[in-house]
Amino acid sequence: MRKRWQIRLLWLLVPISAIVLAIVVSSLVLLSIDASPVDAFRSMYEYGTQGNSLASTVNRAVPLFIAGLAVAIGFKMNLFNIGVEGQYRIATLMAAAAGAAVTLPAPFHIAFIMLVGMVTGAAWASIAAVLKVKRGVHEVVSTIMLNSIATGLGAYLLSNYLRKPAVGSELLIATPQIPHSGQLGPLTTIGGEDVRSFVLIAILLGVFVYVLIWRTRFGYDLRASGINPDAARVSGVDPNKMIMRTMLLSGAIAGLIGMSDLFGFFHAYTLDLPTGIGFDGIAVALVGLNHPIGIAIAALVFGWVDRAAQILDLEGIPKEVIIITKGVIIFSVVIAYEIVRRVVLSQEVKTAAEETRKLEQAEEETVAA
Amino acid sequence: MAERAPAVELKGITKTFPGVVANDDINLAVQPGEIHAVVGENGAGKSTLMKILYGMLRPDSGTILMDGSGVHFRSPKDAIAAGIGMVHQHFMLATNFTVLENVVLGSEPAHAGALDFGAARARIRELSESHGVPLDPDRLTEDLAVGERQRVEIVKVLYRGARILILDEPTAVLVPQEVVELFGQLRELRAQGVTIIFISHKLDEVLEIADSITVIRDGHTVRTVKPEEVTARQLAELMVGSELPTPETRESTVTEEVLLSVQGLGVRVGARWALEDATFDIHHGEIVGIAGVEGNGQRELVEALIGLRKPDTGSVILAGTDITQWPTRQRRENGLGYIPEDRQGRGLLLPSPLWENTMLGHQTLYPFARGPWINKKGARAQTEHLISEYGVMTPGPDTSALALSGGNQQKLIVGREMTAAPKVLIAAQPTRGIDVGAQAAVWELIREARALGLALLLTSADLEELIGLSDTLYVILRGRLVARLDPATVTPEELGSYMTGAKQAGVA
Numbered sequence: 001m002r003k004r005w006q007i008r009l010l011w012l013l014v015p016i017s018a019i020v021l022a023i024v025v026s027s028l029v030l031l032s033i034d035a036s037p038v039d040a041f042r043s044m045y046e047y048g049t050q051g052n053s054l055a056s057t058v059n060r061a062v063p064l065f066i067a068g069l070a071v072a073i074g075f076k077m078n079l080f081n082i083g084v085e086g087q088y089r090i091a092t093l094m095a096a097a098a099g100a101a102v103t104l105p106a107p108f109h110i111a112f113i114m115l116v117g118m119v120t121g122a123a124w125a126s127i128a129a130v131l132k133v134k135r136g137v138h139e140v141v142s143t144i145m146l147n148s149i150a151t152g153l154g155a156y157l158l159s160n161y162l163r164k165p166a167v168g169s170e171l172l173i174a175t176p177q178i179p180h181s182g183q184l185g186p187l188t189t190i191g192g193e194d195v196r197s198f199v200l201i202a203i204l205l206g207v208f209v210y211v212l213i214w215r216t217r218f219g220y221d222l223r224a225s226g227i228n229p230d231a232a233r234v235s236g237v238d239p240n241k242m243i244m245r246t247m248l249l250s251g252a253i254a255g256l257i258g259m260s261d262l263f264g265f266f267h268a269y270t271l272d273l274p275t276g277i278g279f280d281g282i283a284v285a286l287v288g289l290n291h292p293i294g295i296a297i298a299a300l301v302f303g304w305v306d307r308a309a310q311i312l313d314l315e316g317i318p319k320e321v322i323i324i325t326k327g328v329i330i331f332s333v334v335i336a337y338e339i340v341r342r343v344v345l346s347q348e349v350k351t352a353a354e355e356t357r358k359l360e361q362a363e364e365e366t367v368a369a
Numbered sequence: 370m371a372e373r374a375p376a377v378e379l380k381g382i383t384k385t386f387p388g389v390v391a392n393d394d395i396n397l398a399v400q401p402g403e404i405h406a407v408v409g410e411n412g413a414g415k416s417t418l419m420k421i422l423y424g425m426l427r428p429d430s431g432t433i434l435m436d437g438s439g440v441h442f443r444s445p446k447d448a449i450a451a452g453i454g455m456v457h458q459h460f461m462l463a464t465n466f467t468v469l470e471n472v473v474l475g476s477e478p479a480h481a482g483a484l485d486f487g488a489a490r491a492r493i494r495e496l497s498e499s500h501g502v503p504l505d506p507d508r509l510t511e512d513l514a515v516g517e518r519q520r521v522e523i524v525k526v527l528y529r530g531a532r533i534l535i536l537d538e539p540t541a542v543l544v545p546q547e548v549v550e551l552f553g554q555l556r557e558l559r560a561q562g563v564t565i566i567f568i569s570h571k572l573d574e575v576l577e578i579a580d581s582i583t584v585i586r587d588g589h590t591v592r593t594v595k596p597e598e599v600t601a602r603q604l605a606e607l608m609v610g611s612e613l614p615t616p617e618t619r620e621s622t623v624t625e626e627v628l629l630s631v632q633g634l635g636v637r638v639g640a641r642w643a644l645e646d647a648t649f650d651i652h653h654g655e656i657v658g659i660a661g662v663e664g665n666g667q668r669e670l671v672e673a674l675i676g677l678r679k680p681d682t683g684s685v686i687l688a689g690t691d692i693t694q695w696p697t698r699q700r701r702e703n704g705l706g707y708i709p710e711d712r713q714g715r716g717l718l719l720p721s722p723l724w725e726n727t728m729l730g731h732q733t734l735y736p737f738a739r740g741p742w743i744n745k746k747g748a749r750a751q752t753e754h755l756i757s758e759y760g761v762m763t764p765g766p767d768t769s770a771l772a773l774s775g776g777n778q779q780k781l782i783v784g785r786e787m788t789a790a791p792k793v794l795i796a797a798q799p800t801r802g803i804d805v806g807a808q809a810a811v812w813e814l815i816r817e818a819r820a821l822g823l824a825l826l827l828t829s830a831d832l833e834e835l836i837g838l839s840d841t842l843y844v845i846l847r848g849r850l851v852a853r854l855d856p857a858t859v860t861p862e863e864l865g866s867y868m869t870g871a872k873q874a875g876v877a
Contacts, residue, residue, distance in 0.1 A: 216743060217732055217742065218741065220728065223718075224732075227718045227720060228717070228718050230715045231715050231716060233677060235697075235730040236697040238696055345720070348768075348769060348772060349769070352763065352768045
């Protein structure tokens, strides 16, 4: 039907308007600091499309994607897990320490490290879940506080218990190196830059999340709780159980965020591991509209922008400009999505009402005849 | 001598919404100082019309005249400034405030930055005396009876200088005795020159109180009549356009077998017993009705039965099994069906497609689930079956529930509970706010359920519906079942007396 097709097309407006707005606002900012937007975007484009930049984009996107999934699972039932940040940092630390402490055949070693990460992430998230279920503490408050605690606890554990013994005058604060069986080689190399193999596991995880949310009874209960918690409860969903399960799941996924960097590059928990991915994951989930495919696209866009912006410093432009660009993308996607959603919904309702009227007329005619 | 211009005149008001009956060329003239009733079935468009007059909605076309000159209301603020006041069906009062605080809320009297309650108190006293609406400004609102709370709403509107009062179904929450009091107050207000627009679908009341009656049907104004010119029968025919259906059940199907047994059930909310020592049985093929003024424990009873609330005392036995400790899901899986009183708030996932709504409440059962998986195919097929079987007017199972009219939403809910073949069905306010056609359909479905041998528990604010459908009738008052009545002999007035506690009897 032509009309439906037109309505679908409206959805394209969301990413298009976001990108256009992001370019316009970034240009204005660049102009205001006497930089040439044309030059800046051209050099970002040229640098960003080099082979090694593309590889780096994928590597940057993987943790963002996983963080987006962790956040989105909570969002789907109106549970705001702001604690992904703390969950993944403490999980990565424990996983790295445990991975270095054992030697296992390669696939088991990898699986073991992932398992430790997931269990730690889930355990850390469970604190907020229990507080919410038993004491009614809002998860936003508790997870934000748990983020701070995770940072402090992680630093304490690392420097007092998990730190690799210093050799000579070495100052590096890190866990011991994970043996080879607990490392993952590159999937391929583009332009001298490795594409880390964990991207494959991330894709599987995306498929898993999609199937879980849209194809299983658990996912149905989860979505129902998000759309109408009262109706879900009346239908037999136990809200407390649902909060526990969702929070644990979200934390377990969060526990995998650091794995790509750990398996493919650092091989130990060091202070150089990227931080802030848990917070970026919130933006990625928002922009990706809580759908694995959307999250993947958003993660790639953010990963690319981050990578491409590295060139700006060489052009004499502060690369922090890009933070504004990302902010604009988030705002415009969220706003445009809400507008389009309303338009589409009212169109759908109108169409359905018209069709219903036709049905009713047809019925009346048969009754009359 | 030229006649005075109408206090309010609506000309050619049209308002369209998707999926619901709205207003189509409505014409209405209200003379100053009269009580003008607007009557029509649920869903005829009365509420839409009043929302337009009160500035909550804007008409697609048409004009509003006050005292002969055109007005445009952008919001209720404009309407209030023009002297229109509205008393909503559901009171909008802060119960932890005093009467005085509630009345001034939103237009607080300030004097040099501080609240000036003294002047307000005097003003409220004066208003309530001069308009015959007795009210003590310093009482706490939560201590007031429903009728008194309504008076607070009326005084609140007068306090803001309203000359025209819109009362939306003011008697819906009152028992017959309180209605008599309200009518006395309305006559007093009229004597003081206040113009009253009275919205109702209760014809006897309208005939008693109104000076003119405008009938609305399917969004059109049918006619404006004087009460002395028509009988209740004629008015009903104007309203419905045909014969009115009645909620009578036929021959008794009650058997000896008890399907649901409730023993000494008690629910505490805070320090108060919201439900106390409720004991009754529902047999195979029996409809048990629970009558009561809203907020007397019906909600707690229903929630304790469906498992949303843990009872503090007593037990619930479903077909011989004690289910008191069971969670909602287990109860549902074992044959307890539930039609919630708040259709959209508790019964539907509005933005979701119909097939996902058909699953709701039965998502663990055939044909909706296969192991841990959702069976979309099965759910869609079941939804299609339900649409044709229960006459749900909709293009198909992928339409969102939002696009259905209230009546069709209710048919879907009733249908999904019925097709799950429950043993016991709890129907809370199953016909509230739906149009007359859907109401008749729901009554028919309830009768069918009874004929199939279900045990039904029915709560309703519609006393005729309760009397007409029930085999056994209990009255609930302050959390207790205070009377067991025979619906074959009881009158709505008698029922009302029990509901307020004016009349007492033991539970047989």
